[in-house]
Amino acid sequence: MKNIEFRTASSAQGGLVVMAGVPGVAAGSRVQLRDHAGRVRSGLVIRSADDAVLVEVFEGTDELDLERTWVRFLDEPFKLPLSRDILGRVFNGAGLPRDGRPPVISADRRDVNGEPLNPAARAYPREFIQTGISAIDGMNSLTRGQKLPIFSGGGLPHNRVAAQIVRQAKLLGEEAAEFVVVFAAFGASHADARFFQESFEESGVLNKVVMFLNLADEPVIERLLTPRAALTAAEYLAFDLDYHVLVVMTDMTAYAEALREVAVLRGDVPARKGYPGYLYSDLAEIYERAGRIKNRRGSITMIPVLSMPSDDITHPIPDLSGYITEGQIVLGRELSNQGVYPPVTVLPSLSRLMKDGIGKHFTREDHPHVASQLFASYAKALEVRGLAAIIGAEELSDADRRTLAFADAFECRFIGQGEDEDRSIHETLNLAWELLSMLPPDALTRVSEEELAKYHKGGEA
Amino acid sequence: MGKILEINGPLVKLELPQTVIGEQIRVGRQGLVGEVIGRDGDTALAQLYEDTAGLRPGETAEGLGWPLSVELGPGLLGAIFDGVQRPLLAMRARSGDRIARGVAVPALPRDKAWHFVPDPARQAGGSLAGGDVLGTVQETESIRHRILTPPLIQGELLELAPEGDYTLDEAIGRVKLADGHIEKLQLFHRWPVRTPRPFRQRDHAVAPLITGQRILDTFYPLLKGGKAAIPGPFGAGKTMLQQQIARWCNAEIVIYVGCGERGNELTDVLESMPELKDPHSGRPLMERTLLVANTSNMPVVAREASIYVGITLAEYFRDQGYDVVMVADSTSRWAEALREVAGRLGQMPVEEGYPAYLGSRLAAFYERAGRVETLAGDHGSVTLIGAVSPPGGDFSEPVTSHTKEIIQTFWALSKELADARHYPAVDWLESFSGYVSSAAKWWAQHVDPNWESARAEALDLLAASEELQRIVNLVGVEALSSEQRWTLEAAGLIKEGLLQQSAIDEVDSFASPEKQFALLAALLEIYRQGMKLVKLGAPARRLIQMPLLAQARRWKSQHSSDDIAALKAKIAAIPAAFEPLLQEYAAPSTPREASS
Known part of the structure; x- marks a missing residue:
């Protein structure tokens, strides 16, 4: 069947083509379309019956002349050729080179949809990754094999934060980063893509990076393929070549919007805000490809960037993502406007795997309690700040004023840090104690009495 | 033999005459499995439990003649199954x-022999009815597996095997049915998951399920055989709380269904359970635990089935006379799977895209919980705890609101509490329990007669503090009277010293009912002592500075449940801590009245 060209397209609209009278086409099979100008587009079969086959065309259906379109069904799923040579390369969303170099030749071609990992084969992520960013390391630690998205909004420095993590991430005891990076951009601007490219270049890791770019002005449907192609490459690097892979994907919102666009064309029943009911399952297929596997050396750690429409964390995209990912780093406009970088809003931020990757055997024995105390003290301090805004700071008690000073120092010195500042976890924890010492020991009930004696710097009540 | 007409996502249209709805089918060259969900003349609509990529119109389809069923017998405990009961460990080996x-692996291992001890009451020639115990297999140290007669069998027992080792495929007996048919009895039988297993009658639930979590047991109790829901936005600690319950509750069997959730969470359970000890029996927790895992990246149709697979396994152990807890994380994913399939069928959506039958399906599912008298005359129970993941944390969405009408205990998780790292983030104002009066009888009998009044006092204090907090937020704490400030402080003490409980602190993770009550009584004692002083005119400021308050906040993690005596000693010493202040304010010849 793959050598026959059919010219039976009966309708085309918004990236979908219906082919009539092609019996026995495999669901999910890859399709090649040749238009009247001889340009070749690719697509996927998304519904197959003997009388009509529905094809999703990645490059879109613009300027497609139904009578002069020739379609071949390739009879296999969408596959990505893989070899060690992909490192240092730049591909488009469908895995074709966009760096002017020849395509990757390999007998090893993998279905980009992957296969679900058997939960019994997973190894639980426990190795602490030091990002050098206090707000993350101290309070929302990342572990190897985790998926920890950055929830952000338009105009916030999520790209800079992601790039800083890529530059600084390492395991404790390691000197330099020994990660390879898979970078996927979908719906991102050219400027964003260039920013990352330059950042990789500057830190000299370009030959350890694989990029998959589908930019804002490029075909929307291809976006559905981009993360899958990138993750197929990541799985190969991690589980065949034993690399520790850091996957950075931006922007998941653009992906979900592309999914909605196609769903509407397909006539799927919408669930919330027009997004299809399978948005959750679809996002899960992507996010759940992060992780570790028993008896394999490599790992996939995932940092997706997601811009929350109108900064709304309850919007379906961040909401469903939050239910799948293992926490989230939330960036906030308020902190950013105050000039704090990175503007990590720590209270709604969370790392679910933190509890198992920190403490005595991993970072330092006081880490869990310190993190919990910072959260509690800062939450309390924000209440006081809210109060001060109403009744005026003059009316506050001494204790409250100290709490307020703590909040200010915490935001400026603990959360805030330089874009090139790489703090070790010890520096982060010591800084935490320095700030907690601004509060009386009695107010610190989340840390043990021994820890108070050891680390609290005087500060009597 | 039929054939495939159309493939649309997980749905396939088949030419398959004479099939019935619910029948299992096998399609295509790979032999993918699914079930029929609709029929129109000679065409049938089916949903597949596996990804349909690569299937083509024209490939074969066959009906298997039975509905989705599970295998029930020895080998279940400690296992991890997918949503259609495929054994994931064996699958990995394969x-x-x-x-x-298209990998078909039997749910229960066929090569393993089990030591079967026949029940002396069963004699050849005697009558045999469904649910009767044929004998036992000691499956793990702590669990004796009772081999049950399949529920629908009724007849004369022709022979029963003597004590010895048997595999699942071997016959352990024969029964002659009323119609003269002779049926083989084995160590296991099958049961269709969408049909509740029969029992003699429903019983009243009487004993509380002790989870070791103070906010649950002391404030919003659940009974063995009851139904509870845990709704909460993401990050509110739903999974953590459910894992705590699965770890510490005093049920004999725990079934944990990961329905559309994270793979790593299941891995965590799988890796940690064998190391943790059951606080009640001292045996590894894995010996009483069974996992059903259909993670979010596994096919959506099997996700819908996984909840039914879990509850059927729970009923099976209930029928052996055990108290079973099933934790379903999360019922929202199950509802979404329902919605996804309904959407593909083009069914008219009602609320948020959910089909109109969402409420009735949920209700029917939760009704499978309960304490019953089994067919064999034993008593067993299934306690059902369902997590709900409301989009955006909005409790008015369809799944949460329908669930709220069905369940009796509602453990509402709050994003605000979780953000302040108050765990478990169970909101004490939003939560409720319809089982308080039944639980009170148990607590009065087994722990302390004052449980109900102490609980009420603490809840009143918490409610009062909520009012006061609103005032403080408006005008500052200085506007409160001493009495009000002390109320606020005492409520804070209860929140931090009692309600907050650390899952990762070895001592604090589990609290026995005795410890729970001791802590509650202690903190209330501090409150009352302080209130007495405030009424005598002592300013709340001085009370708040007492070191006792900071100390009391740490008691929960200083004394384990085995160390109640030391805790009680501290309680006894509470009045002494107030003595100096009492001397100071009670000393004047005319007692001062508290200014309110």
């Missing part, structure tokens, strides 16, 4: 780290 399609 097909590697990833779940390949």
Whole structure:
């Protein structure tokens, strides 16, 4: 069947083509379309019956002349050729080179949809990754094999934060980063893509990076393929070549919007805000490809960037993502406007795997309690700040004023840090104690009495 | 033999005459499995439990003649199954780290022999009815597996095997049915998951399920055989709380269904359970635990089935006379799977895209919980705890609101509490329990007669503090009277010293009912002592500075449940801590009245 060209397209609209009278086409099979100008587009079969086959065309259906379109069904799923040579390369969303170099030749071609990992084969992520960013390391630690998205909004420095993590991430005891990076951009601007490219270049890791770019002005449907192609490459690097892979994907919102666009064309029943009911399952297929596997050396750690429409964390995209990912780093406009970088809003931020990757055997024995105390003290301090805004700071008690000073120092010195500042976890924890010492020991009930004696710097009540 | 007409996502249209709805089918060259969900003349609509990529119109389809069923027998405990009861450990041995399609592995191991001890009451020639115990197999140290007669069997027992080792495929007996048919009895039988297993009658639930979590047991109790829901936005600690319950509750069997949730969470359970000890029996927790895992990246149709697989397994152990807890994380994913399939069928959506039958399906599912008298005359129970993941944390969405009408205990998780790292983030104002009066009888009998009044006092204090907090937020704490400030402080003490409980602190993770009550009584004692002083005119400021308050906040993690005596000693010493202040304010010849 793959050598026959059919010219039976009966309708085309918004990236979908219906082919009539092609019996026995495999669901999910890859399709090649040749238009009247001889340009070749690719697509996927998304519904197959003997009388009509529905094809999703990645490059879109613009300027497609139904009578002069020739379609071949390739009879296999969408596959990505893989070899060690992909490192240092730049591909488009469908895995074709966009760096002017020849395509990757390999007998090893993998279905980009992957296969679900058997939960019994997973190894639980426990190795602490030091990002050098206090707000993350101290309070929302990342572990190897985790998926920890950055929830952000338009105009916030999520790209800079992601790039800083890529530059600084390492395991404790390691000197330099020994990660390879898979970078996927979908719906991102050219400027964003260039920013990352330059950042990789500057830190000299370009030959350890694989990029998959589908930019804002490029075909929307291809976006559905981009993360899958990138993750197929990541799985190969991690589980065949034993690399520790850091996957950075931006922007998941653009992906979900592309999914909605196609769903509407397909006539799927919408669930919330027009997004299809399978948005959750679809996002899960992507996010759940992060992780570790028993008896394999490599790992996939995932940092997706997601811009929350109108900064709304309850919007379906961040909401469903939050239910799948293992926490989230939330960036906030308020902190950013105050000039704090990175503007990590720590209270709604969370790392679910933190509890198992920190403490005595991993970072330092006081880490869990310190993190919990910072959260509690800062939450309390924000209440006081809210109060001060109403009744005026003059009316506050001494204790409250100290709490307020703590909040200010915490935001400026603990959360805030330089874009090139790489703090070790010890520096982060010591800084935490320095700030907690601004509060009386009695107010610190989340840390043990021994820890108070050891680390609290005087500060009597 | 039929054939495939159309493939649309997980749905396939088949030419398959004479099939019935619910029948299992096998399609295509790879032999993918699914079930029929609709029929129109000679065409049938089916949903597949596996990814449909690569299937083509024209490939074969066959009906298997039975509905989705599970295998029930020895080998269940400690296992991890997918949403249609495929054993994931055996699958891994067969097909590697990833779940390949079309792999058929029996749910229970066929090569393993079990030591069967026949029940002396069963004699050849005697009558045999469904649910009767044929004998036992000691499956793990702590659990004796009772081999049950399949529920629908009724007849004369022709023979029963003597004590010895048997595999599942071997016959352990024969029964002659009323119609003269002779049926083989084995160590296991099958049961269709969408049909509740029969029992003699429903019983009243009487004993509380002790989870070791103070906010649950002391404030919003659940009974063995009851139904509870845990709704909460993401990050509110739903999974953590459910894992705590699965770890510490005093049920005999725990079934944990991961329905559309994270793979790593299941891995965590799998890796940690064998190391943790059951606080009640001292045996590894895995010996009483069974996992059903259909993670979010596994096919959506099997996700819908996984909840039914879990509850059927729970009923099976209930029928052996055990108290079973089933934790379903999360019922929202199950509802979404329902919605996804309904959407593909083009069914008219009602609220948020959910089909109109959402409420009735949920209700029917929760009704499978309960304490019953089994067919064999034993008593067993299934306690059902369902997590709900409301989009955006909005409790008015369809799944949460329908669930709220069905369940009796509602453990509402709050994003605000979780953000302040108050765990478990169970909101004491939003939560409720319809089982308080039944639980009170148990607590009065087994722990302390004052449980109900102490609980009420603490809840009143918490409610009062909520009012006061609103005032403080408006005008500052200085506007409160001493009495009000002390109320606020005492409520804070209860929140931090009692309600907050650390899952990762070894001592604090589990609290026995005795410890729970001791802590509650202690903190209330501090409150009352302080209130007495405030009424005598002592300013709340001085009370708040007492070191006792900071100390009391740490008691929960200083004394384990085995160390109640030391805790009680501290309680006894509470009045002494107030003595100096009492001397100071009670000393004047005319007692001062508190200014309010």
